[in-house]
Amino acid sequence: MRSTIYDEIGGAPAVTVVVDAFYERLIADPDLMAYFAGRDMARLKAHQRALVTVALGGTSEEYSGRMMQPAHRGLAITDMAFDKVLDHLHAVLVSAGVPPVTCAKILAILQPLRTDVVQSSVAVAR
Numbered sequence: 001m002r003s004t005i006y007d008e009i010g011g012a013p014a015v016t017v018v019v020d021a022f023y024e025r026l027i028a029d030p031d032l033m034a035y036f037a038g039r040d041m042a043r044l045k046a047h048q049r050a051l052v053t054v055a056l057g058g059t060s061e062e063y064s065g066r067m068m069q070p071a072h073r074g075l076a077i078t079d080m081a082f083d084k085v086l087d088h089l090h091a092v093l094v095s096a097g098v099p100p101v102t103c104a105k106i107l108a109i110l111q112p113l114r115t116d117v118v119q120s121s122v123a124v125a126r
């Protein structure tokens, strides 16, 4: 059987650890707070899980790139915010012991979503 990135990083238990740590980092980052503050925690965790699922190549129809644009419309996400979110994910993957080659693969899957997620060149007020 072909090994997936999901298997490579250690399957479901590793994903849960990564999602939790990722969530904590995003809500604690002063540059990202404005995007996530005041939102429902369960929904945000679901967001982080969705993002990690996409990153691991486990894209379901629901989380395909096609729906990224409507999902992020009106949120004024900047390139900087996108980069920071990916940096946090990278840091979490490294802490979870994910090898550099696998981290690079994961980030390469997410990068093309930038064009749909980033819909503003203006930084949000904070």
Ligand code: HEM
Residues within 6 Å of the ligand: 032, 035, 036, 039, 040, 043, 044, 046, 047, 050, 051, 054, 063, 071, 072, 075, 077, 081, 082, 085, 110, 113, 117
């Ligand atoms: C990098 C790839 C990304 C993926 C795969 C992704 C995935 C998603 C998905 C699937 C949704 C819809 C969730 C739902 O309807 O419950 C969503 C909404 C959202 N995303 Fe992302 N996202 C990404 C990047 C970002 C970035 C960079 C930010 C902010 C800096 C962000 C902030 C949000 C917010 C605030 C919502 C709305 C959540 C809510 O309705 O409560 N996302 N995202």
